Amino acid sequence: MSSKIRTRIAPSPTGFLHLGTARTALYSWAYARHHGGEFVLRIEDTDVSRSTQDSVDQILQSMHWLGLDYDEGPVYQMQRLDRYAEVLARMLAEGTAYACYSSPEELDALREAQKARGEKTGYDGRWRPAPGKVLPTPPEGVKPVIRFANPRDGVVRWDDLVKGPIAIGNQEIDDLIIARADGVPTYNFAVVVDDIDMAISHVFRGDEHINNTPWQINIYRALGASLPAFGHLPVILGDDGLKLSKRRGAVAVSAYEDEGYLPEAMLNYLARLGWSHGDDELFSPAQIVSWFDGSHLSKSPAMWDAAKLTWVNAQHLKQTDDARLAALVAVQLRRLGLAVDDAAVTPAMCALFKDRCNTTVELAQWLAMYFGPVTPQPDELAQHLTDAVRPALNALADRFATIAWDKASIALAIKEVIAAHGLKMPQLAIPVRVLVCGRAQTPSVDAVLALFSSEVVQERLRNA
Structure with a gap:
């Protein structure tokens, strides 16, 4: 890894940028900026059936709105298929990956048998090469998936930036698929190749990825690459106590x-x-x-x-x-x-x-009251627009037609009309608000009226 701090955010364009990913992007961006490093945007679009250009556009727009500027990207995984194929070929040659021809039906039957025996379910390594082992004959016309030959023994350990020391035994994880039959890489493989190639030094992500990390660390080691620092962030819960996600409760x-x-x-x-x-x-x-x-x-x-x-x-x-x-x-x-x-x-x-x-x-x-008509509430009109105040409203409209249109002059005109008609300030100010602003409560009435044109105020008062 480069000695320079480099972080990334890698959303999948299968929906909007949701709040959890935005928080991860913020932490990754802030950490890079704090340390004078670089922040990369990568679009993980290998889920071809669910990825959309609309989602990509929304992700980019949301990043721009938040002000989370990136130094590189967006980098699209589907434009890197040749690079993944190159790494897969190397791993196949080195024996850290192998072809698996098991059909989905075979794997379903395997899981059911394991469940029936009370065993933990997982791939049994039937196509994994081993000294002295005779592999089945590959079926004709079937394209294999590629599996990672995960170490059988030992413990994967890392000191998480958030969770602290974490250890998971290799016997707990099986040989995951790292490339589908069509050659498109799966998440755990592509993310490692990308982070190596992009010299990512620190990976912040949601703690739902903790179980993926042992596989990824083992792939790093199989490729002879240094590990980044991992920081797994806790989930964000909704007010119902359940996790916010694209599929449940999250808002774009x-x-x-x-x-x-x-x-x-x-x-x-x-x-x-x-x-x-x-x-x-x-x-x-x-x-x-x-x-x-x-x-x-x-x-x-x-x-x-x-x-x-x-x-x-x-x-x-x-x-x-x-x-x-x-x-x-x-x-x-x-x-x-x-x-x-x-x-x-x-x-x-x-x-x-x-x-x-x-x-x-x-x-x-x-x-909106300055740019379009207002519709006072009938109950407010009935309460505040009385026969006793109507003459004062007409007098105020007449007075407004003769004054300089500024806050001080408006305030003086209101006081003069109040005095002339024997009213108190609320008796005139509130119906003025209702007629001109469409509501009974506003900031200081002279300040509010000064932002209208005099003609609009006069017209609305004369509608009384």
């Missing part, structure tokens, strides 16, 4: 972009699902890189908490530059069916409302 990372979450908030939250830096709850991507040295990784499963993610996002939203928010909100407004260009959404709008919002979707819902 891209869905959170659509729902108005900020990428830095998602990174912040994902980082805390299995890693800590003291009592810090809120931090930037730059701080993650600065602090993530591979220590303080939890051995215990993490619980996905949607409410906590929303809280984290709200805190980041409050700190986000208003000009950037304006561009994000313009996108969300267009998704609401409003014809809005980016320049129409001003940073001042975002600054006024963002403290009330958890997401840019909520912020867009607030700002």
Whole structure:
């Protein structure tokens, strides 16, 4: 292995980039960036029947949205078939791999017989060459799979970056298939060849891969290659206590972009699902890189908490530059069916409302009143739009037609109308909000109105 730190993320394009893979990508990226190393994106697309270009596109888009930039890639496994064939030929020649002609029906019968005898199920090595052993005659017209000749004795040990020392006896694992009959490699073989060729020094992945690691370590050794450091991360559980996965409960990372979450908030939250830096709850991507040295990784499963993610996002939203928010909100407004260009959404709008919002979707819902008609709730109209206040609303509309359109002038006009009609501030301000904004509660009414055009405000007030 190279002395340079090199990490990778290797999603399979059989669906969206889900939350567990995104967390693994974050840790791999942060570790490489912390140590001045390199981060590689590899697409493990050897599951040809289930891999799709749509999934590839979504994975790439999600990585881009999260800001997890990679130094190499994407590298596609299906473009490396010649390299896998070269390594397979070498292993066959060296006797660390062999051809197996057992049919699926034979293997099913083998497993059933083993179960009937109360034995552990597994391949019995019937096609594995051995001194003095006479192999069956290969059946005509049958293409074999290639199996790895796993060592029969000894123990595979490694010091896991997360779990600590792990040992698994070779007698617990059998001769796995490393290439299918069509020549396409299987996961445990291809991942080793890829990591060797790409000089990957540190492998972070989910702890469901722990059982694969002994096979992979043995393949590394069969190829005379140095081992990377392995770190197996605990699973992420849903609120029902079951593992999130592509098939169960997981949501695409891209869905959170659509729902108005900020990428830095998602990174912040994902980082805390299995890693800590003291009592810090809120931090930037730059701080993650600065602090993530591979220590303080939890051995215990993490619980996905949607409410906590929303809280984290709200805190980041409050700190986000208003000009950037304006561009994000313009996108969300267009998704609401409003014809809005980016320049129409001003940073001042975002600054006024963002403290009330958890997401840019909520912020867009607030700002929609500036770009489309409002529909006040009938109960609010009935409660606040009384005969006693209607004359004051018409007077206010008339007054607004004569003033400079700024917050101070609006505030003064409201006070003058209140005094002239013997009202209190809520008696006028709330119906103004209902008519102009479509809701009874808003930030300071003068600040809210100043962001409308005077003509729109007058028109909505005269509709009373």
